[in-house]
Amino acid sequence: MKKSLVILTLIISFCSIKLFAQEIDTIPINTKGMSIKLKRSPLPSRQSPLNFEPVKIQPYVVNAKVNYWKTKTNVGININQAQFSDNWKGGGVNSIAVGGLLNYKAEYNKNSYSYVSEVILQYGKIKNKDQLQKKTNDRIFWDNKASFQLSKNWFFFGSVNFESQFDNGYSYKTVNGAETATLISKFMGPGYLTESIGFEYKPNKYFSTRIGTGTARQTFVLDTALYRTNPQNFGVTPGKSFRNELAFQVVSAFDKDIFKNTNLKARYAIFIPYEDIAVNRVDHRLDVAITAKINRYMNTSLTGVVLYDRDTDVKVQASQTLALGFAFTFPR
Template identity: 30%
Template sequence: MIRSLYVLLILIIQPALLFAQKKVSKDSLIPVAPKWNQSVYILQHSSADSIRYLRQDTVLEIMSDPLHHLENVGFRFLVRELDQENSSFDHQKDSLKDAVNTLLEYVKNDSIRNMVFYLKDYIENRKTEEALNEVKKQIKLEEILSYQPDLPHLEEQDNDTWKPEALKELYAYVENDPVHQWIRNISRDSVLLGVKNYMNDSINFWINNGKQDFKRFWLKKNRRDSIGIWVQNTSNRSVRILVDDDVYQQSVQKSKMRGTRLKLEKKISDDQYKLAKLSKYKRYAQIWNTGVTLGLSFNQGHVSDSWSGGGESSIATLTTVNAFANYKKGKYSWDSVLDIKYGLLKSGDNGFRKNEDRIEFNTKYGQKAVKNWYYSALFNVKTQMVKGYNYPSDGARKLKSRFFAPAYIIATVGMDYKPNKKFSVLLSPIAAKYTIVGDTAMVDQTAYGVDADKKVKKEVGSYVKISHKLDFWEDMKLENKFSLYSNYSEKPQNIDVDWELILIMPINQYLTTTFSTHMISDDDTGSKLQFKENLSVGIRYRF
């Protein structure tokens, strides 16, 4: 009798439960969730933790099918079969079992797919960041209300009120979660750009859709002057450059460089952008490098007739011109330099006299042989511009030199070792040297080793030339020019030496202090060592 009543109850209750169920997932267990009074499932842990509750809305949770995301029922069945059979294939190789297990884990893992869709939605809408900002505002509002009890405050007894401690924990968890931080970083479609100045100082910064920020940078020339700029990463993935106030931009050397324009972003809609596809970069090398440096220095000293220590007044000037044109393309190079110097000196009652006069043209062609070695050919010519005199004590001046009287021409063929732009060693086993005195009627050619009945002296020997430039403290420069020549046919042990040393010390963009020494040893002009030194302060400008 009792058994019959149980069967009757089941027949009556089962249709009612099926009618009350609105949605049932396949392959799932749906237990009954009885409703209890609130006092039964709300438990207060302690007085200090009065806002935390333990809710038990259901006795059992719904057990969903781990493969419910697979819409194809046949494939879902196949995955179950493979999962069971793969665990029993002990005779299979470990590599194959591991491979099948890896693929099955990917198919069964629904969290990977959910995370990919979440990442896509995050990049497009950034709802998580907006939600974090909204929760952060509420937390700050609660903190303000807690410090100002006179303001109207939400009652904590209200069950619909957000609990500040719960909001803080939720915000801290999401904000500090390493996965969320990784998603935030990769969602910024970014480009890392670098900027370098003349002194090779550099700064790197990101162009992205993230936080706007500024970075400080200094644009420097080859002088002491510089311009401070601020580089800003804007919100629309662009760069804004701001220059400091009170800057005379005309003093900045301008240069034009050929290159390819780079388009960083492509507009999709009015408020959406994406990085543009980069085309193949075509690089343009600078083949020619040219420039001219002009220098003018002035020195003056005055001594009155009543000066007890004695002495005499003097005025000295020096003008210099240095022009260069360098060509480099592939394994070929061609360097040309023109140096012009002219100086005058007036001392006491004497008139202006020449104390510096030189024209030197040097051109060198090279073709790369191996590593830092070049097959090289050099042509060098040196002379002076105006007449030069000797001033003996009797007051009768005597003409010593004039234009192309004398002139020295050297032509060489050899190898040039050039590891960098600032160091070069030319070795020439075959070098021809010509000493020319164009005006033998006015100038004594024998003073320069030319026979009395000739205007040209020809020599064949070996030649070595060393060129070196050294930079100190970014601005101070040292130029060293050293050459040796030996005549094969006449006294080869007597080597001609020509050594010039120039120290350049800039004061500011235009004023420069220059100290130079020049030493010459040549048997053709006498056995004595020739030496000249000059210290000058003047204007120096480079084009």
């Protein structure tokens, strides 16, 4: 054992001496005063100056155009049908309902100028057995707005919008078991054309408020005999077909996806006529639509309208629609 330890110690000592000896493998030499000449390079050297000549390169023209327009189209179709046998004890009535929606929006943006045009067309009908056909929805709305940016969130705008309905509207009564219909509205009875200029506040992409300091609204009732079945005649003097009002108008709009595949769209408008400034003469309209996407081609929607307009009725009016159907969006 002792011999092994001695041998191991000698081996380690020998290796250490060899490593130390290998560390010093050069000897410093003082080259001061020595004449040292470098070997001439065998490669040829060029003594003459270099001449650079310009080379003409044909520019590559990219045939690309900037499109400042952005468009979107939504088309929806809703169908509801129910049928019962004559001996069905649960009760019910055969019915069929069809509804359609077209929403088109075009937007132009370039530098500080922008233009937005939006069209909303809605129409629906229901037919119950042994009853008259009735409308479930009917609206024509076309809004156009041009604006110029003044600061980060403020714009100067001018807008024109038109609103009416496609089909005749009736009120229904049952007399002696028979259902009767009375005409109360129709296309361009009423029809509204509104022009407005003012300032718009737009802090983000999904919310905006228009403050129309100079607003004019024309109400059309082209059927001059409509007042016989609708005494209100939408504020137009009986026998006439036109009325003009100057007013102060505020329009707020909200359009955002509040959840995944769920969109909330709302529009509130207040119309204050300069001719008769009173609380009960102020017009209010609120439109709300919640749309949930089920899959690529189907969605469900809940829409509602709250309206107060003394030229139409002295009470608040409201409507609500729940629909399930097919929806198509272009471009996808």
